[in-house]
Amino acid sequence: NAGVTQTPKFRVLKTGQSMTLLCAQDMNHEYMYWYRQDPGMGLRLIHYSVGEGTTAKGEVPDGYNVSRLKKQNFLLGLESAAPSQTSVYFCASSYGQAANTIYFGEGSWLTVV
Amino acid sequence: AQKVTQAQTEISVVEKEDVTLDCVYETRDTTYYLFWYKQPPSGELVFLIRRNSFDEQNEISGRYSWNFQKSTSSFNFTITASQVVDSAVYFCALSGSSNTGKLIFGQGTTLQVKP
Numbered sequence: 001n002a003g004v005t006q007t008p009k010f011r012v013l014k015t016g017q018s019m020t021l022l023c024a025q026d027m028n029h030e031y032m033y034w035y036r037q038d039p040g041m042g043l044r045l046i047h048y049s050v051g052e053g054t055t056a057k058g059e060v061p062d063g064y065n066v067s068r069l070k071k072q073n074f075l076l077g078l079e080s081a082a083p084s085q086t087s088v089y090f091c092a093s094s095y096g097q098a099a100n101t102i103y104f105g106e107g108s109w110l111t112v113v
Numbered sequence: 114a115q116k117v118t119q120a121q122t123e124i125s126v127v128e129k130e131d132v133t134l135d136c137v138y139e140t141r142d143t144t145y146y147l148f149w150y151k152q153p154p155s156g157e158l159v160f161l162i163r164r165n166s167f168d169e170q171n172e173i174s175g176r177y178s179w180n181f182q183k184s185t186s187s188f189n190f191t192i193t194a195s196q197v198v199d200s201a202v203y204f205c206a207l208s209g210s211s212n213t214g215k216l217i218f219g220q221g222t223t224l225q226v227k228p
Contacts, residue, residue, distance in 0.1 A: 031214045040122070042204060042218035050213055058215065090158065094214045102148075102208075102216060104158040 003027065006091050006105035013081045013112045021076040021108050023091030031094045032074035033058075033102070034066060036087040043090060049074055081112045115140045117207050119219035126195055127227050134190045134222045136205030142166075144210040147181065147188045152202040152221070164188065195226045 004025045035043040045058030047066040055066045065077045091105040116139040126132045149161040172179045176193045202223050206216040
């Protein structure tokens with residue numbers, strides 16, 4: 001009964017380093033999303049995918065890349081981390097469009113020093 | 114453009130008090146969905162409720178109730194007889210029919226319930 005799983009949960013990066021956050025869902029959902037949460041700003045959409053092999057930009061895509069090579073996985077990459085990318089990252093998935101409940105992972109805490 | 118506003122940044126109440134969290138939204142979609150999520154100190158997002166724009170009936174679930182009013186574009190959340198375990202950040206969110214499921218979140222309201 002895993003649902004949406006994010007790895008890693010915590011990571012400290014130095015400015016300029018790269019890393020990848022992995023999101024995996026076992027609910028056969030078509031739609032997957034990456035959000036970031038910053039104090040006082042709620043959650044903002046970074047990128048999303050409406051199916052295997054597709055990706056699209058969200059509200060704050062700069063500095064991030066994503067890939068959806070397999071339906072169950074959605075990867076978020078930071079090619080050259082910056083302190084402004086210090087945030088909590090949430091992955092989410094849903095079966096379809098707005099009518100369906102969106103399931104969130106537990107979050108990944110990223111600090112860039 | 115779509116927008117969700119939670120004007121209350123922080124609310125502090127004493128246990129057993131009732132508290133209402135406000136949510137005002139903007140959208141041009143005729144079909145849309147409104148959500149409330151709870152984020153306890155542990156950090157995960159807990160789904161509380163989803164309502165569609167055609168269903169304006171108020172909903173009650175235990176100590177929780179929701180008041181949806183299209184006329185004022187509001188979807189307010191009331192906790193009756195609050196408890197310390199209700200302390201959390203609460204987010205209101207909107208998803209329009211054209212949004213491919215994307216959620217637009219409000220800024221969140223931090224609720225502190227003191228014993």
